[in-house]
Amino acid sequence: MDLKALLRHWTRRDQLEAELEEEFQLHVDLRARQLESAGSTPSEARAEARRQFGNRTSLKEESRMLWTTRWIEESAQDFRYALRTLQRSPSFTVAAVLTLALGLGLQTALFTVFNGTVLRPFAVRDPFSLFQVSWQTQRESKFSFTLPEFQSLRQQTQVFSDAAAIEPRFNANVDGQGMLGSAVSDNYFELLGGATILGRPLERGDHDALVLSHQAWRERFASDPRILGRKILVNGHPFEVIGVTTPEFVDPISFKFALFDLQVGFWMNVDSLPLIWDKHPPSVSVLVRVKPELTREQAQSALLAYAAHITSERVVTATLESRATRLDLRPQSIWRFIPLVLVFGLVLVIACANVANMMLARGIARQREVGIRISLGASRARVLRQLLTEGLVISLFAGALGMLFAEVALWGTTNALSSFWAQNAPKYFGSPKIVPFVLDYRAFIFVLIIATLVTLAFAWIPAWQSTRQAASHSIRGEAAGLRPGRLRDLLLAAQIAVCLLLLVCSATLLRSTSRLEGFDPGFNPAGIFRVQASREALPELIRILQRQPWIEPLALSARAPLDGFRALPMNITGKSSEPIAFNLVSPSYFPLLRIPLTKGRAFNESEALAKQPVAIVSESAAQHWWPSQDPIGQIVHLNLTNRPSWIAAPEFSDARVIGVVKDVAHRVSAGRAVVYFPIDPQGKQGGTLLVRGKVDPQTTARLGKQAIGDVFWKFATPGSMPLDPFAPVAAELDMQLAPFHAASAISTVLGILALLLTASGIFGVVSYIVSQRTREIGIRMALGASAFNVAKLVLKQSLKRALFGALAGIPLAYAASALFAAVVPVVNGFDPLAYAAAIGVVLSAAILAAFGPAQRAAHTRPGDTLRAD
Amino acid sequence: MLILRTLSRGAPMHGFEIADHIQTLSRDVLRVEEGSLYPALQRMLLKGWISGEWGKTNENRRARYYQLTKAGQRQLNAELEQYTRVSDAIARILSPAH
Numbered sequence: 001m002d003l004k005a006l007l008r009h010w011t012r013r014d015q016l017e018a019e020l021e022e023e024f025q026l027h028v029d030l031r032a033r034q035l036e037s038a039g040s041t042p043s044e045a046r047a048e049a050r051r052q053f054g055n056r057t058s059l060k061e062e063s064r065m066l067w068t069t070r071w072i073e074e075s076a077q078d079f080r081y082a083l084r085t086l087q088r089s090p091s092f093t094v095a096a097v098l099t100l101a102l103g104l105g106l107q108t109a110l111f112t113v114f115n116g117t118v119l120r121p122f123a124v125r126d127p128f129s130l131f132q133v134s135w136q137t138q139r140e141s142k143f144s145f146t147l148p149e150f151q152s153l154r155q156q157t158q159v160f161s162d163a164a165a166i167e168p169r170f171n172a173n174v175d176g177q178g179m180l181g182s183a184v185s186d187n188y189f190e191l192l193g194g195a196t197i198l199g200r201p202l203e204r205g206d207h208d209a210l211v212l213s214h215q216a217w218r219e220r221f222a223s224d225p226r227i228l229g230r231k232i233l234v235n236g237h238p239f240e241v242i243g244v245t246t247p248e249f250v251d252p253i254s255f256k257f258a259l260f261d262l263q264v265g266f267w268m269n270v271d272s273l274p275l276i277w278d279k280h281p282p283s284v285s286v287l288v289r290v291k292p293e294l295t296r297e298q299a300q301s302a303l304l305a306y307a308a309h310i311t312s313e314r315v316v317t318a319t320l321e322s323r324a325t326r327l328d329l330r331p332q333s334i335w336r337f338i339p340l341v342l343v344f345g346l347v348l349v350i351a352c353a354n355v356a357n358m359m360l361a362r363g364i365a366r367q368r369e370v371g372i373r374i375s376l377g378a379s380r381a382r383v384l385r386q387l388l389t390e391g392l393v394i395s396l397f398a399g400a401l402g403m404l405f406a407e408v409a410l411w412g413t414t415n416a417l418s419s420f421w422a423q424n425a426p427k428y429f430g431s432p433k434i435v436p437f438v439l440d441y442r443a444f445i446f447v448l449i450i451a452t453l454v455t456l457a458f459a460w461i462p463a464w465q466s467t468r469q470a471a472s473h474s475i476r477g478e479a480a481g482l483r484p485g486r487l488r489d490l491l492l493a494a495q496i497a498v499c500l501l502l503l504v505c506s507a508t509l510l511r512s513t514s515r516l517e518g519f520d521p522g523f524n525p526a527g528i529f530r531v532q533a534s535r536e537a538l539p540e541l542i543r544i545l546q547r548q549p550w551i552e553p554l555a556l557s558a559r560a561p562l563d564g565f566r567a568l569p570m571n572i573t574g575k576s577s578e579p580i581a582f583n584l585v586s587p588s589y590f591p592l593l594r595i596p597l598t599k600g601r602a603f604n605e606s607e608a609l610a611k612q613p614v615a616i617v618s619e620s621a622a623q624h625w626w627p628s629q630d631p632i633g634q635i636v637h638l639n640l641t642n643r644p645s646w647i648a649a650p651e652f653s654d655a656r657v658i659g660v661v662k663d664v665a666h667r668v669s670a671g672r673a674v675v676y677f678p679i680d681p682q683g684k685q686g687g688t689l690l691v692r693g694k695v696d697p698q699t700t701a702r703l704g705k706q707a708i709g710d711v712f713w714k715f716a717t718p719g720s721m722p723l724d725p726f727a728p729v730a731a732e733l734d735m736q737l738a739p740f741h742a743a744s745a746i747s748t749v750l751g752i753l754a755l756l757l758t759a760s761g762i763f764g765v766v767s768y769i770v771s772q773r774t775r776e777i778g779i780r781m782a783l784g785a786s787a788f789n790v791a792k793l794v795l796k797q798s799l800k801r802a803l804f805g806a807l808a809g810i811p812l813a814y815a816a817s818a819l820f821a822a823v824v825p826v827v828n829g830f831d832p833l834a835y836a837a838a839i840g841v842v843l844s845a846a847i848l849a850a851f852g853p854a855q856r857a858a859h860t861r862p863g864d865t866l867r868a869d
Numbered sequence: 870m871l872i873l874r875t876l877s878r879g880a881p882m883h884g885f886e887i888a889d890h891i892q893t894l895s896r897d898v899l900r901v902e903e904g905s906l907y908p909a910l911q912r913m914l915l916k917g918w919i920s921g922e923w924g925k926t927n928e929n930r931r932a933r934y935y936q937l938t939k940a941g942q943r944q945l946n947a948e949l950e951q952y953t954r955v956s957d958a959i960a961r962i963l964s965p966a967h
Contacts, residue, residue: 005915019933020907020911022931023883023884023907023932023933024904024907026883026884026885026926026930026931026932027884027885027888027903027904027907030885031885031903034889052903053903053904054903054904054905055904056904059904059905059907059908062908063907063908063911066908066911066912066915067911067915
């Protein structure tokens, strides 16, 4: 019997029954008439006919059983019964639903983040057939192609139905301010199915035209409705605005950070690039749409063959990287989420344990009802199913409420992310688009599945417990098997253990983060700005800046101070080679950064210009290599073989040490041994300009941007990060610390939630124990125990359980933090203060939670309790 | 099987006619509780062996008329074959020869 027929019968069952009734009636009437004509009286005939026919009700029921499976009927029954039962005990229902909703909401929120980054495709046409082309030879990985190469790829029509070229992002000077732009082939919008809300997309023949992104139109042009036709200057050249994209349109190859997209502000025709750039021919990324009848593997092998055909070198692999979602759905992207899932899942576990305890307590009260049902003939499985359905109803309600919580949590997260960007990333210009966190059908399905699983977790044990014993025991109200009390204590201990784990984690993180906050790089980065420009731009920029009166002498370095230095294998005679961090700096680098020289002297101009083989080492390096000797005059050997070509490095392999400087840290989690080499202060070797103003930082920034603005944009490098031309160096530190801040915040929230849930769990259990033992308390008081004694008794109960749970939790926390420290090296694995704090918090929570019940117990009147039975 | 055989005689019949037919033909030997016909009919309807349509009797009363389908015919043949085989086997066992 197929599902459609089943459904049809289910919906029409009333009608079907009526029809059956009609048939039965006809049959009985005809039979009666037959009997009449054979000689009986009408009433006799009718009675006989009815008798011959049989039991109509049971026949109808038999037929009805054919239309549906028993299973559906019974489930509907269970559902209705569960609703009624839950309605009768509203406080339990509300408490259970709220508790579970917290846990489910957290998981849903996390899933939605996963959804937004990995599952939900971009809003372009048929996203899963879009791929970015690249291939790898022995020598290099080719992600960019020239325009002729692109044209040739486009003609591979047996594999690709279309291909678009994208010069993905470049910094452009648009009407005086920086904006990210993209140069695309004329079929770009058609390929992606990009629509415009104003005007039209780029088409063939549009040379001096550009299309604005919705965000740029909103933020830079204040949503001017008459933007079409307006001419704006891009790097000094006028372009006409012919369209504005829809807000949902997203370029699949934009900058992506974990949770942000730095979207381009405008699109122009790639053939028009020479108008605004007079340097390199464009090198483009190629986005292709694979023909529907080919699989990705087939297309990739075709690409490999094509690549081997046109390059002279040996092609190793060809890749088509999916551009449907932000992160490809690969095992790696899922791996990244697993730790988060586990941690958030712990809160859910606590919530489940809570509800399980609540259900256990309730189960004892309903023992009688269950016993009666069993003795009336219900099978154990049936009763079990009904109890589980009750749990499922709670879970479903909790799931719905949880989605609401998730929505709120996500809204809060989005706001936090926006303010985080505004605060901590001033060196990037342009506001990012935060990954849209949308509760769509996937989240809905997720909630359903997880609610079902959760039901099994918390409802199974109490249900099993209830249906275990013989009917006779149940009616009498006894319990058998594992005493519910023991089970309850176990659950509570588990809760406390997990709570301790979370608290230890958050305490450890908080302490690590605060220690990192106090990270002292060894110099004061405040007031120092960096100008990162292409090599062609440097000489002119240096010339301009040197003329400014409000500037201290400029410095140049290959790597900006907090950006992290590269490392090269180095050694001194007699010792083995090891990778040591290094930087190339101009003579005024150390004074600008206020790094004192402790021995010897700094570089001078002639050494820098002539590329002399000299070096300055940091104190740690000096200590490491020459612990008891004078470092001045010693020789350091560099191993320059196998050096990747893009790393700026000295060209000599032996350097003489001429000075020692104080240690500075170049990155939050790096060592302090550094070797410095000279760099050409005129900029011919490239590098980053470092500027410190004689005035306050805000004025410096303003004056700096004014001074270099035009020159900077004229020489903007393609494909570079969208950095502010005059970016504060201190911002780098904030960016590096940001993940720790985020992790601390999240784990603190989780810890607090876990604590609240556990406290409520303790409260529930202790209240229950007290209510069970009122008689005993009454007796004690009658025998002379004071209120204080009774209260102490209750508190001791709570404390005992809390201690047990905490003891169980400590090894758990230890294992977890060892794992944690292995992954994140900065976090201290075993932080005794964190443990002590966490244990203290848990125990105090246990006492506080038991306060209410203890008070209630202390106020019992012995007379009442002894009389009640 | 008996219901299917009855219906295989061609004309569509309603429930009472089927029951009457079986009763008459079997010379009153087979008398089942008449109502149990209907669940059996429902079962066969669901399995697609017969089809049912509402029509009018001679006295203009509404009745559901059942007809054998092709699948039903196939099922009938299969069941008849089975029955024949079994009864032959039983006959062989019971026969005085051997």
